Every structure is written in structure tokens, then in C-alpha cells.
Amino acid sequence: MTAERRIRVLFDEAAIAGRNDEIAQAIAAAHLKDLLVVAILKGSFMFAADLLRTLHRAGLTPQVEFMQLSSYGLGTTSVGQVTMIKDIESDVRGRDVLLVDDILESGRTLAFAKDLLVARGARAVKCCVMLEKPRRRAVNIVPDYVGFPCPDVFVVGYGMDVGHSYRQLPFVGVIED
Template sequence: MSRERRVRVLYDEQSIAKRTQELAKDIAVQEPTDLLVVAVLRGSFMFAADLIRALHREKLEPQVEFMHLSSYLKGTTSTGTVTILKDVDSNVEGRDVLLVDDILESGRTLAFAKDLLTARGAKSVKLCVMLEKPGKRQVQIQADFVGFECPDYFVVGYGMDVAHSYRELPFIGVVETN
């Protein structure tokens, strides 16, 4: 049986594409200057790539950087400690930064990254996430731009994984247990 048949679709490709373009329009309205998009690896890579292209269609010219942060290691629940596995190379001082991640759940990772970039002198740090699970928040943080509010499921696809599987799926779904 193929993996796609074992995953129930929550958000299909077309819904994700439409919502990503809407997010880009919302971001463009803010008129960011010297915009630096910082994608949090690994889960955000598909969303970040689509969002960056959508920002281009909105006449923005962001530079792109990556941070690799982890609080999950190989499990499915946060350890509560954020580790920097790869830091940004660019100077963020005085820049508008858009921090992009796949999902805002406990908030620890994004709060850590936002505080770090702010401490380094970013003019502003705004958060853009594809999914938000507001009932799971462990720290005080709100996303500025949210694709979808997600039910309390462990989701896969569109860059998100379980033990490094399912990232390649072009939609967001839930692995069926039966």
C-alpha cells in the first residue's frame, strides 16, 4: 500500500497555494524594507520556497537565510529545550525579518528564534507559519501571519514529517493508524 493512501488530507495543494499567495499579499501590505526571510529548517522548506515565490509576485525582493533549530530530536513531542543546529549567516541588524516556520505549536522554537534575532538588532521580527495550534502554546507568542488553524493532530506532508518520512507530500495530512 502506498503511503499517500494511508494519509488523510487536511489541506490540499490548491488550498495551500491559494492561502500562501494571500499571506504574501498580507506581508506585502506591511511594506517591509530590506526584508530577510529566515526559514526554520527542516519543516518549513516547502512553505518557505512557495512563500518566497509568492512574495516575488507581490513585488518584494527578500533575501533568504536558514536556521536549523530543534526541540524534537527524533520524537513527536518537544523536549522543551531549543538547540541551534545551523544559525543564519547574515547580519540582521536594522532589517525587517520574516521568520517562517511550518507550525506554531508550543511556541518554544519560534520564541527562541524571535528573541535571538531581536537581540541581534533586527528592526522587526514577524512570524509567518503555515499552521497554528493555539491550544498547544507553552510560551507567550503569536504569529503575525497564519495559513491555517490546525486541529490537534500530528500532521505530515508539505515539509512536515514523522521520523523524517512524509516530507515530500504536496499536501498536509494525518497518517491513518488503520
């Protein structure tokens, strides 16, 4: 059980919903073909679910898969090595893929997933992240769609956690001790 901690809201529900609508419109305007959305678990699950609903409202009918990768373990900083925990089942050859992740920091996780899907023959792999911390980049990857630039703080909520806690929060926030 986690002790109650004060959490300062960075991005509230309304801001997130509005930005998801804008991202969905931009993705729809890209005219991606035979679209497969691959959500990177666990952190992106809330963002991916909301984004998929907004993609539906924008007239898209993507298929959905899940990939679970880890570079954090139970800590708050990346260990620098990406581990595949769960792979997708779909064949990506010749398809447009939209990778959805919660946060782009070092870039290792997203680059690992993108390189893997390209190597498997995806026609195009676009990257969509809820949050981006550009100063933290350790590998060269640029997202195609970004929800919000994020200050260099450890965030929780909207699917993101610390030690498996706070994922349920409907906003993105910072723990203040």
C-alpha cells in the same frame, strides 16, 4: 524504509497555494524594509519556497537565510528545549526579518528564534507559520501571519515529517493507522 500508511488530507495543494498568495499580499502590504526571510529548517522548507515565489509575484525582493533549530528529535512531541543546529550568516541589525516556520505549537522554537534576532538588533521580526495549534502554546508568542489553524493532531507533509518521512507530500495530512 517506512511501511505504507493511509494519510488523510487536511489541507490540499490548491488550498495551500491560495492561502500562500493571501499571506504574500498581506506581507507586501506591511511595507517591510530591507526584508530578510529566515526559514526555520527542516519543516518549513516547502512552505518557505512557495511563499518566496508568491512574495516575488507580489513585488518583493527579500534576501533569504536558513536557521535550523530542533525541539523534537525523532519523536512526535517537543522535548521542551530548543537546540541551534545551524545559524544564519547575515547581519540583521536594522533590518526587518520575516521568520517562516511550518507549525506553531508550544511556541518555544519560534520564540527562541525571534528573541535571538531581536537581541541581534533586527528592526522588526515578524512571524509567519503554515499551521497554528493555539491550544498547545507553552510560551507567549502570537504569529503575524498564519496559513491555517490546525486541529490538535500530528501532521505530516508539505515539509513536515515523522522520523524524516512524508516531507515530500504536496499536502498536509494526518497518518491514520
